[in-house]
């Protein structure tokens with residue numbers, strides 16, 4: 001059932017078995033998966049059922065480092081950022097969980113096998129097709145590019161409609177007898193017990209001035225990848241450095257996926273070899289798929305590189321007329337490059353295809369890239385977020401090396417030549433790039449409390465009854481893999497443990 | 504600039520000496536030289552000009568010629584100009600596989616293609632001036 005917290009009596013005290021902070025992809029999935037478990041769930045959501053300026057303004061904050069718009073990078077109402085997510089989905093690759101000698105701070109305390117049992121159900125929740133991301137599955141639609149050299153892998157994304165969790169699952173929450181969803185309810189502090197070994201209560205406020213508390217046996221923080229850190233850091237009435245922050249890890253290791261669209265263009269003399277699924281959304285069984293290219297694990301290990309995922313869109317035809325000087329098109333030397341390709345014969349007219357290529361790229365975990373608290377406070381008196389997102393020279397080098405490696409693979413294929421569009425000496429701060437709105441790393445997962453904030457089961461190290469959900473627990477950036485499918489899988493895993501009384 | 508039998512012999516001799524191989528002779532007559540392997544020399548010359556304008560090593564005619572000579576020296580004796588194109592395809596593939604690439608205006612092309620493009624540009628300039 002939904003309860004508008006603005007209608008509660010000031011000073012109310014609400015008790016339950018499981019309190020979930022945030023009704024986004026994680027919170028809604030967890031609450032739904034706990035239905036019928038015998039646990040009384042309270043789902044606490046800052047916003048209402050629709051967007052409201054005043055609530056959204058609670059997300060405003062300051063930035064240092066790379067320019068970032070904290071306000072537009074997420075949404076603060078029932079359904080969270082799934083109210084405007086793009087629906088691109090892929091599971092995290094097995095190698096992403098492993099410790100990589102060339103990536104400091106890498107290595108999750110869980111493996112892909114720990115998530116595999118939950119992905120098929122997560123696919124259903126995100127309204128995707130079968131959980132089969134194999135190249136063999138893709139090849140049913142036509143041959144993948146199969147670039148030579150073993151450095152570039154074909155793969156694909158599946159697309160969610162995209163599922164708006166707040167709409168798609170609204171009735172489930174409304175009709176569940178064992179879920180109370182408090183709307184317009186902002187958790188302002190997670191208050192630790194005096195021994196700081198467990199959580200005693202949540203302090204909650206509405207923008208209309210009501211204050212009340214929620215107490216639970218188990219607390220789950222699922223307020224999004226930036227807000228999770230902000231709320232822990234702002235919870236300092238018992239632990240002055242912030243909750244779960246004795247080791248100064250909360251808020252550090254913030255990662256995003258820089259997006260370039262485009263980073264490169266290529267000219268191809270054999271457009272028929274580019275299967276249509278690379279350029280457009282294509283039905284694959286009950287899924288909608290789009291092909292992509294990424295770096296192989298063997299290449300990354302050998303060359304010490306991070307991953308980059310490339311997507312592409314065939315563009316205009318480029319005509320080569322022998323003996324006629326090339327007209328300067330949008331891309332210099334493009335026709336000239338076409339003449340170098342295998343399928344072009346002397347003296348014969350030829351039509352090639354221009355292809356634009358975008359990418360999302362991985363950044364390595366970096367403790368100096370971090371969320372802290374600003375001096376200013378929001379309308380509820382909570383310190384605002386200060387984000388100092390940093391991407392390193394190593395991340396840049398890795399991206400450029402991956403582009404060059406792709407260029408070499410295309411060249412060896414014989415049918416394409418690639419042109420990098422961003423300058424080789426670009427600076428992260430100056431370049432025209434976007435970001436994917438994937439907020440990772442600020443409450444990272446690690447086996448040891450000295451290395452991370454939560455353990456393999458999402459339980460906060462050193463706190464008996466607090467769990468954290470969402471991509472803030474990501475230990476590494478996982479290539480450029482979009483996080484939401486895996487966020488949902490982790491929520492299902494936690495639900496199973498809670499249902500089994502293991503947590 | 505055109506390639507003389509002498510040029511090819513000297514280049515081949517240098518390569519052979521470097522490689523310890525027996526001196527051989529590519530039966531190319533005086534004429535356009537190895538740029539004949541290019542589908543469109545004029546197009547390649549435009550690439551070559553950009554490489555030369557960028558004036559970064561190795562956009563230098565002598566180095567380019569020496570490298571091409573070394574490659575030609577690996578061809579069997581009696582190889583004719585018309586046979587160069589498949590050989591070029593192999594060299595290019597090998598360059599890409601080994602990551603021997605040159606950048607021009609953001610484009611990645613192979614060392615060998617860049618060398619031929621430079622030679623094509625120099626040939627064209629020679630033809631125009633001389």
Ligand SMILES: Cc1cc2nc3c(=O)[nH]c(=O)nc-3n(C[C@H](O)[C@H](O)[C@H](O)COP(=O)(O)OP(=O)(O)OC[C@H]3O[C@@H](n4cnc5c(N)ncnc54)[C@H](O)[C@@H]3O)c2cc1C
Pocket residue numbers: 021022023024025026027044045046047072073074075076077078079080081082084085086087088089185186187188222223224225227231436437438469470471482483484485487
């Ligand atoms: C424009 C855009 C496009 C995206 N596209 C993709 C994509 O294609 N693929 C993909 O995988 N991911 C995408 N994402 C990311 C995706 O939206 C997130 O990964 C996902 O929504 C995270 O789920 P979550 O439950 O962890 O957090 P959220 O969805 O952010 O939900 C957090 C909830 O907590 C609430 N909350 C916050 N603070 C408090 C508080 N103090 N008290 C109570 N409630 C609080 C918020 O109102 C919100 O409802 C995109 C994001 C954006 C912004």
